[in-house]
Amino acid sequence: xxxxxxxxxxxxxxxxxxxxxxxxxxxxxxxxxxxxxxxxxxxxxxxxxxxxxxxxxxxxxxxxxxxxxxxxxxxxxxxxxxxxxxxxxxxxxxxxxxxxxxxxxxxxxxxxxxxxxxxxxxxxxxxxxxxxxxxxxxxxxxxxxxxxxxxxxxxx
Amino acid sequence: xxxxxxxxxxxxxxxxxxxxxxxxxxxxxxxxxxxxxxxxxxxxxxxxxxxxxxxxxxxxxxxxxxxxxxxxxxxxxxxxxxxxxxxxxxxxxxxxxxxxxxxxxxxxxxxxxxxxxxxxxxxxxxxxxxxxxxxxxxxxxxxxxxxxxxxxxxxxxxxxxxxxxxxxxxxxxxxx
Numbered sequence: 001x002x003x004x005x006x007x008x009x010x011x012x013x014x015x016x017x018x019x020x021x022x023x024x025x026x027x028x029x030x031x032x033x034x035x036x037x038x039x040x041x042x043x044x045x046x047x048x049x050x051x052x053x054x055x056x057x058x059x060x061x062x063x064x065x066x067x068x069x070x071x072x073x074x075x076x077x078x079x080x081x082x083x084x085x086x087x088x089x090x091x092x093x094x095x096x097x098x099x100x101x102x103x104x105x106x107x108x109x110x111x112x113x114x115x116x117x118x119x120x121x122x123x124x125x126x127x128x129x130x131x132x133x134x135x136x137x138x139x140x141x142x143x144x145x146x147x148x149x150x151x152x153x154x155x156x
Numbered sequence: 157x158x159x160x161x162x163x164x165x166x167x168x169x170x171x172x173x174x175x176x177x178x179x180x181x182x183x184x185x186x187x188x189x190x191x192x193x194x195x196x197x198x199x200x201x202x203x204x205x206x207x208x209x210x211x212x213x214x215x216x217x218x219x220x221x222x223x224x225x226x227x228x229x230x231x232x233x234x235x236x237x238x239x240x241x242x243x244x245x246x247x248x249x250x251x252x253x254x255x256x257x258x259x260x261x262x263x264x265x266x267x268x269x270x271x272x273x274x275x276x277x278x279x280x281x282x283x284x285x286x287x288x289x290x291x292x293x294x295x296x297x298x299x300x301x302x303x304x305x306x307x308x309x310x311x312x313x314x315x316x317x318x319x320x321x322x323x324x325x326x327x328x329x330x331x332x
Contacts, residue, residue: 017278021187024282027180034173056258100295108291109158109207116163116295125167132292133169133177140285146257147249150265151277 006149009063013145017152032141035134041067043131046094047101048138049081054105057142093122097131104135158207163297177289182316184286189279192219194246197232197239198280199287201250204233208290213301214310242271249277250284 005016011029018025036044045068052060064073080087084098096118103111120128168174190198196219203211215229231238236247245267252260268277293299302308302321311319 021183021278021282023183023186024180027176027183031173031176031180034170034176038170038173104291104295108294111295113161113163113297116297120163125164126170129164129167129169129296130173132295133173136289136292137173137177139291140288143253143257143288144281144285147253147260147281148278150258150260151268151281152274 005152005154006145007059010059010141010145013059013148014141017148028137028141031137035137036065036067038130039127039134040071041065042071042073043094043097044068044134044138045073046077046081046090047097047135049078050084050098050101051105051135051139051142053082054102055139055142055146057146059145060142096122100131101135104132105139160294160297160299163295177292178317181286181289182312184279184282185312185316187279187282189273189276190246190283192216192222193224194243194280195219195283196224197229197243198246198250198283200229200232201247202254202284202287202290205251205254206288206290206294208294208299209301210293210299211287211290213303213306214308216310218311241267245271246280249280253281253284254288 005013008016011032014025014028018028045065048065049061051057077089080089084090084095090098096115100111100115100119103115116128119131123131169177196216199211199216202208216224228239232247236244239247245264248264249260249268252264272280290299308321313319
């Protein structure tokens with residue numbers, strides 16, 4: 001039996017809720033694919049999972065992006081992700097992006113030059129812009145999923 | 157208004173990602189279940205939440221044409237208490253989505269269902285996320301006012317794309 005809409009993976013939730021809005025769905029899906037092409041998948045997966053922790057998105061926390069797993073991201077690293085500031089399992093690039101991610105999710109207006117500059121130093125200007133754009137795509141999907149699960153009992 | 161400096165030069169996201177984000181925003185703009193005034197009040201709520209200088213510097217023309225004036229916008233920014241209940245609920249949904257999307261209060265859910273259909277709620281939620289694109293320019297420090305020190309008109313073309321005023325229009329004040 002097919003589980004209720006909001007117990008399914010996020011891609012299926014989007015498919016169900018946006019079934020009558022093909023243009024919106026197609027572009028959200030295209031943005032998702034483009035995000036993973038533009039940013040290192042292990043780096044983006046760590047940030048996706050950190051976003052899920054901050055927003056309390058359980059479905060996204062239990063999911064794994066195949067490209068990141070294929071690139072070598074292990075469960076041992078994910079297990080200590082919440083403690084990244086104190087863990088030695090994360091390199092300078094990952095730490096810069098995780099710090100940026102946290103500020104981006106919680107209070108983007110309060111993001112300071114040092115936090116953005118640390119990402120730019122690690123990824124370059126183009127990398128920073130790609131990373132921020134990809135981060136937005138990842139965050140939007142989770143905020144939509146969480147909101148819809150409360151607004152609707154089933155896909156409208 | 158918070159001062160922030162540009163953190164990049166003239167750099168855009170990789171083309172497929174930029175194009176997809178542009179097209180997704182346009183697709184949402186074309187949805188029309190929500191009236192222009194509510195759309196604008198939600199857009200401005202997002203602009204203030206994220207302190208987006210660009211978004212705060214423009215006004216949606218079709219909402220102005222429907223009667224939304226600066227006095228109402230200013231009051232909405234102060235408290236919003238005098239707005240109709242449906243518009244207050246729409247703004248509260250935006251607040252919740254931008255702060256704690258997994259914890260929408262039961263009272264808010266009841267108000268939203270009282271005033272909006274499922275199709276309208278879906279559009280409102282998509283609108284909030286569309287306007288939240290502002291997080292990209294804000295975080296990069298490139299959310300410049302369209303016309304420094306004054307308001308500019310916000311229009312979209314038939315395909316849902318922002319008709320950004322040209323440099324010449326901005327320089328001469330044309331179109332304002």
